[in-house]
Amino acid sequence: MTTLDTARMVEGLREQTAGFARAAAGGDPEAVVPTCPEWPLRTLVGHIGQAHRWAAEMLRKGEPLAVPDPGQAAPGAPAGWERWLRDGAEELIGAIGQVGADTEVWTFLGPRPAAFWLRRMMCDTAVHHYDAAATTGAAFGIAGDLAADVITEGMELLASPGSESLKPSLVGLRGRGERLGVRPDTGDGWVVVRSPGGLWWERGPVEGDAVVSGAVADLMLVCSRRLPLGDPRVAVSGDRALLEHWLAHLAF
Missing domain, CATH: 3.30.1050.10 (SCP2 sterol-binding domain)
Known part of the structure; x- marks a missing residue:
């Protein structure tokens, strides 16, 4: 039920990835993320870049892939985080363009249009953008339409058939x-x-x-x-x- 079209979701993913990268920049890679206390900042950064690439690979292969371990992600040195994060988002955007946003693909809730993964990653990035900001003391910001869609997507996930079997x-x-x-x-x-x-x-x-x-x-x-x-x-x-x-x- 997203009210955002594909172009806006692409734009939103870029906005939130850039905001996440700015929030993480200059932070101590080993600083504990207060809102995800099991993760240091390096793992949070790794999770975002890894998740974008994982979703892109699933779309290209047309089949489910094992969920990667954020602890095994390799974001590299902090000086390169911004480029690495931006490249991961662009890889996902490119995969959506290659497959087609309306093409049915695998998701953990059954077949859905490929845009499901664009939206899922935009929403995940938005929430973790806040986590990065809370860790480093950076400002957090998100456009109202994107914030509203994060809430809507959460409602949809909770109420989807099959959600209780997953959680x-x-x-x-x-x-x-x-x-x-x-x-x-x-x-x-x-x-x-x-x-x-x-x-x-x-x-x-x-x-x-x-x-x-x-x-x-x-x-x-x-x-x-x-x-x-x-x-x-x-x-x-x-x-x-x-x-x-x-x-x-x-x-x-």
Whole structure:
């Protein structure tokens, strides 16, 4: 349900890769990433460049490939990180152009258009851009349309058929019709419904048993579990415990 066309997703991947590279530049390669405490900065950088190349290779080969180990990535010396990251993003963009954005390919949720991987990598890069900034103290920024699509993609992943088999803890998010809202300060928001059969969601005016409100970029960080509900940049109304329980199960 992305509202972004392929050209904007390409542009977004370039924007967020460049932002990630700027945020990582000059950082200590061994600095612990506070939002991914099992990784040093070098591994975070390696993960992004490695993931872009992995997705590109899958598209070119037309078959699934083993998920690579970020600890085995080789981003090289920090002075070369920016070029290495940019090259990885361009490799993925080139593979999308070669295969065709609408061509069905393998994904972990079943056959999807190849643009699935462009979007998946753009969203992953955006969230990890924040992680790099949190590590080095750099400024973080993301356009509103990209931040909104990161939230939408997350909702789609959580509610997709087969998601519970990939992440069994999602069963714990089933409920009795409770409604949770994510309300941006401009435009429509997101409403998640916890039904007995699983999650479903919709875009539109936000009403719910629990609502988190704020700027869309900050809501993206809440939904990716980077920004706590107690942060002054966001406001919570309704059943806070319901939101806390939902966020505790959001990692995909």
